Amino acid sequence: MSTERITKKLTFKTFRFNAETDFLPYFKTYEMEVGKDELVLDILNRIKWEFDGSFSYRRSCRHGICGSCSIKVNGKPVLSCKQNVWELVDIFKTDTLLLEPQSKKRVVKDMIIDKKDFWDKHARLKPYLEAEIDEHPEKEILVSPEEAEELLEADYCIQCGNCYYACPVVEVNEEYFGPAQFAKAYRFNADVRDTAKRERLEAVRPMGPGVWDCVKCFECAEACPKDVNPIEKITKLHNQLFEEGMAEDNVATRHAVGFKHSIKKHGLLDEGELVRYSEGNIGVLKHLPEAIAMFKKGKIVMPWNMPKSKNLDEIKTLVKSSSKVKF
């Protein structure tokens, strides 16, 4: 068997910036032979050890647990110590990989970013178990496998921030909590021992910072290196708000509930009525300019022409018998 090491010659275009000395960021390019088992973290190490000792990045556990070494490669958020380099070459079909920090506007030095906003928001959602437990319990508190299943994968989150810095809402709305924070809120809300569920729901229900501002883009699910699937947990928090009777009567909640009304009536969604129902009779007026533009182009269906699904009776029956939630 051959002992020759198989390598690929790859180019790494690397984001460089030192907030203390640089006015603008710049890119430096490094070329190296890369073996098929090398991880992105190996490349970061080699840049520092073989090319430039000033190159900076975070690393700690090297076992995909601490979450400190996350960066973006060709725009894809990766956990450096988990991500194989050849796989990236394969999926991007290129020999040149762009190494960037998770968030360029938060850079302190090279790959190192300031995660203060991430941790501050995290802390505001009680990211811990709150329970009244006897200081000297006589027996352990048992959680059944079925109850533990309810956590889904939420407890696998390592707070790497990949989902948070990939979330487009975080980019344009500074007060938005973010997917990692919501996943953590769900993790403790779903724990049968916890007693702070309603407090967390109180915190995540306002529009602006809360769960209703999620744009449902699935960037968080794609970015997560631990398959936590944060958007699933955001949906679960929506569900909990309704189940706990804590969903406020606002445009976002009416928007969700309006789908049920429309489907029950037509099978299909009555788009115009949904907007009126969600916004209210006054609020709907702000959509008038777009409605007029659409009307002129034949894009508004009048109520008397609203299409209905065939076999609508079936849909009505199913809505009646399957619907489990009240509002």
Added chain:
Amino acid sequence: MAELKYALYTGCTARESTPELLMSTMAVAKKLGIELILLDEASCCGASHLQDFDDFLSLVLNARNICYAEKLGLPMVTICNTCQLNTVMTKERLDSDEDLKSQVNEKLAEVGLEYKGTSSVRHFLYALIDDYGLDKLAEKVEKPLSDFNVAAFYGCHNIRPSHIHHKHNSKVIEKDVGEGGGEEGFTTDPMMAKYNNNENPYNPNSLDRLIEALQGKSVDYDSKNKCCGFHADLQAPKTANRLTGTALLDAIDNDADMMVTPCPLCHLNMDVKQHAVAKEMGRDIALPVLHLPQLVGLALGIDPKELGLQHNVSEATFV
């Protein structure tokens, strides 16, 4: 090649605010000899909002939609990214959880239906690329788009989460994955798979390849795989307008003559809201935005009126 025949799940938008999407889909299918049977019995997929309120109801309704494709013995094809995602997410959950499938089937039995899981579900974009074939489509081009720079806007729900789409929207050639043979199969691991159309959510290429098959020039711009914000339009209009505006301006700044999208919800934001978005962004915005089958239809030489171009709000004056 066997004649292509699908059960078409139109979704709601193509029946209401984007009539041009249904018109152009039917026109393109007719021109290419693809048979589409309309699933008139289908209901709304819930668009990820009903799911926030009543998850179980959304499962039952989506399963019912698939039942009607199964009754026809046909694969389902969708023309809306959000319908595609909600339908395949339902399929994934029911196909992998017998208990949940039983609960859903218990409800469906009340109306004489049973979800079996026998019909595949894929977006029309991938039906054109993988089933019909880009080479064959290229041969049918009568009016090449060679004068135009076209910005592909993919829309979130056709590319993320990739593991779902890799299973339902892409054909995987097993012989490329490794040993075992030459037959088409599926894999759920995006990292290990070799796809026909290898849809990398960080650098998707299916629409770009389609544009090039129509002899157009696909625009390289950062926002092509980003979110338009549609699902927060009502509750967070500023967020939605900024996301829509960033993508439109990115396309314009990279010399796009027009944009094309396979998602009617993205289309509504990109096409109808340009005036409001321009206000938010502080810049004028005027960019024709076409539905996927409108673009294909133009290249196939179909009359623009048959493609419903007159329904587009952003003026498509190049036609």
